[in-house]
Amino acid sequence: MNFTLHVWRQKNVDSPGQMVIYPARDISPDSSFIEMIDVVNSGLAEKGEDPIAYEADCLEGICGCCSMTINGIPHGPGRGATTCQLHMRSFQDGEHIYIEPFRSAAFPLVKDLMVDRSSFDRIIQAGGFISVNTGGAQDANSIPIPKDDADLAFDAAQCIGCGACVAGCKNGAAMLFTAAKVAQLARLPQGQPERYRRVVHMVETMDNEGFGSCTNQYECEAVCPKEISVRYIAEMNRDYIKAKLCK
C-alpha cells in the first residue's frame, strides 16, 4: 500500500512547527501504524535527514507511550485501540494521512509527535495512592471484596495514562484520567480512609496543572483506548462535592 503522510514537525517547544509531507511506499497492510512510520524514518535516516520523533514502546497498547492524533482523532480511527495497535489495513490505499501530537496546554511539546505528560504524574502524586508502607499489610484474604466491586475497580484501573482523553476534549480536560483513579480506589475498602482527601487533592492539582473543565461532550470516552466510562466522572464529582460540603 502507498500513503501520503502529512506530519507535524516541530524542533522543540520554542520553535514554530509545520506540517511536512512524506510519501510512505510499499507498506504491508498487516503493518502497524508505528511500523509504517519506522519505514519512513529508516528512509529519512539513510538520507541523513532528521527522522520523525515519536514515543512508542510496548507496541501492544498498554504502556501508554504512543500519542498521535491521526486524521484529527487521538489514536486514529480504531475503537478501543492505541496508535500502536492500529494496522494499515484500516486505511485506504493512496490515502492522505494527517499526523499530529496530542495537543493540550498541559502537555508541552517535546519534539514533533512527542509531548511531556508529567502533569498526569503530578495528579497521581497528589493522592492517587493508598498510604501503606511496605510490610504493613495484613493477609490479602482478610479483606474480602465483592466480585462486582473488584470488577468495576478493575475497569477504572485499566487507564494507561496516554492522554487521549485530554487531546480529544475541546476543553483539554483531564477529568476522565483523574476520575478513573479516584473511582478505582473509592470502590475498594482499602481506599476508604483517604477517599475524600484524595479526591480534593487530585482535583485541585488537575486544575492547577492547566487542564480544562468538563462540559459533558463525552469525547474522552469515545477516544479512550481502554473505553473507560464517563460514569466515573460523575462518581468523582459526587465525591468531590461531598468532600467540600462536609469539610
Place this chain on the structure above:
Amino acid sequence: MELDSKIPSGPIADKWTKHRFEMKLVNPANKRKYDVIVVGTGLAGGSAAATLAELGYNVHAFCFHGSPRRAHSIAAQGGINAAKNYPNDGDSIHRLFYDTVKGGDFRSREANVHRLAEVSVNIIDQCVAQGVPFAREYGGLLDNRSFGGAQVSRTFYARGQTGQQLLLGAYSALSRQIGLGKVRMHVFKEMLDLVVVDGHAKGIITRDLRTGKIESHAAHAVVLATGGYSTVFFLSTNAKGCNVTAGYRAHRRGAAFANPCYTQIHPTCIPQHGDHQAKLTLMSESLRNDGRVWVPKKPNDPRRARDIPEAERDYYLERKYPSFGNLAPRDIASRSAKEACDNGLGVGSSKRGVYLDFRDSISRLGKDAISARYGNLFDMYQRITDENPYEVPMRIYPAPHYTMGGLWVDYNLMSTIPGLFVIGEANFSDHGANRLGASALMQGLADGYFVLPYTIGDYLARIPSTPITAGSEHAAAASEVTKQTEKLLSIDGKRSVDSFHRELGMLMLDKCGMARNEQRLKEAIEQIPAIREEFWENVSVPGSGAELNQQLEKAGRVADYLEFAELMCRDALMRNESCGGHFREEYQTADGEALRDDENYCFAGAWEYTGKGNSPKLHREPLVFENVPLAIRSYK
C-alpha cells in the same frame, strides 16, 4: 575478581531469617544522610525506590521513559506466583521453591530461590493493600489459576493485565514518595555509565533525552533495575526500548556478567508476518490452561484446521508429556514447536506456527466462560491477525521473551562492584537456566519490596554517611560518554541503526537462539565483530547531540549489543551441556531432551571484562544442591 556468594549458613528455611538478624542496620535518624540512586522504575526499581524512601533514605530514581508508569513491566499479562495455598491444593513455600529450582533446570542458587518463595506471600498482601484489583471469586476472596511447570494453582492475576496492575501499584507507592519529596524522580534520563570511586559504585552519568545534556550524579550506592536484554534478537516480545546498556556499561566498569546465554524463548507468540515487523506479540501462557496445542500429522497439510479430523492431529505436548501436557514448561514447549516445524508440520503461510485450539474448552465451558478468562487476549489476537480465535485455532510460534542471565549478584543482591546492587530481570539470580511463568513479577517485587531494602542497609551501615558529591571520576566518565556520543554523530554513514540491529538480531536468533551448536556459535563469534566494525564506519545518525535524538539513543544501545552479543555466544559455546533455555544440539538424550552435565557444568558462569578487544575471563560459582537433589528434569 573473587565470587563470594555470601550464602548464610544453616538450614535453608532459616537462612533468610537468620541473615536479617545478622545484618547491620542504619539508625533511623541517619538514613536520610545516605543518597541512593535507583536506575529503572519498573516493578523492581519502582518498588525498591518507594520502599527505600519509606525507610527514610534519600532516593534519586531514573528512567529513560517519560514516566515511571511506562516501564516494560506494564506489559506482563498472565500473573504472579505466590505460595499462599489459598486453593488448598497442596502448595507450600517448599513446593514453590522446589518447582522453581527444578524449573530452572538446577542452575540457580537454592538459598536465593527459597527466600523468593518465602517472601512471595508478602507480595500479594502488599499489592492488595495498595488497591491492586486482582481477580476474585464471588465470595470476595482472591482467585488463582495455574501456569506452566506447576501442578498447583498459585498464580494470582488481574485479567490479562497483571503486570499493568502491579506496576501501577508500585508506581502509586513511588508517586506518594515523590509527592512527599523523599524521592527525586528523573524522567527521560538514560544512564550511560557507572562511576566507580576507589572500587565502590558512587554514581552514574546520564544523558537528558530532551536536551542532550550529559549529567553526573553522585550517591552512596547505586541500584540497577534496568530490565532484560531480549531485544538483542531485535524481534522479541519485549518493549522496543528494552536494552542492555546500563548493565553492559557497569560490566565494563568491573561488574561480572553471569550466564548471558540463558535466554528464554516463549512458546506462545503470534508468528512473524513480514520484514518490517518491529516486535512480536506474546499470547499469555495462561492460554495453555484451556487451549490445546497441535499440528497436523501430515506434512504440508493444505486443509483448514477445522477440516482436519481428530485422528490426523498430533497433540504433541499431551502425547510427549502426559502429566503436564499443554502446561509443560516454556523451554520444552518451545523446543517441541520448533521440532514440529522443522519436520515440516508447521501451519500458516510461513509454516513457522502451530495451533493453539480452544474448540474443546469452548464446547465444555461455553464461549462466555472463555471470553471472561481471556477476552482481551482473544481481541488482541484478532486485531493483529484479522482471524477470530473463537472460530479458528490461534497460530502461535516461540519468540525471545526473557533473559535469565544478568549481572552477577551475591545473596545480598550486590554485584562484584561493592555498592552496586542489581535487582529484577537485570540480575541473574533466581531462575537458573529457565524461568517458570509468573515468577518474574514475583522476583522483581520480592527484590524491590522485601530483599534489597534490608541488604542495602547492611552495606550502607558500613560506609561513612558524609555527604557525597561528584568528583574527578565523575568528570572523567562524563567526558567518555560525551566522546562516544560525538563519535556516533560524526560517522555519517549510509545505513540506519535499525538495519544493523535487525542484522544482528537475525544472526543471534539463528546461531544463539532456541538450538545452538559449536559450529554455528563459532561462526557467530566471527561474524559479530564484522558487523560491529561496519557499524562504527557506516552507521547514519543524523541530527545533533544537543536535542532529542532518538536515532542517537538507539545507536548507543545497538553499539552495546554488538559487543554483548559476542559475550552471549562465548558463554553458550563454553557451556558444553544443554540446560533449560540453553539447548546445545550436541548434548541431548535419545528422545531429544536436554542433557545436563552436572559433573562439569554445575556452576554459574560469571564473565569479567578485561578490556576492549581482549577475551573476557570466566569465573565459576559452584552451585550446591542440598535440598532439591539434582535429578533429570522430567515432565513426562
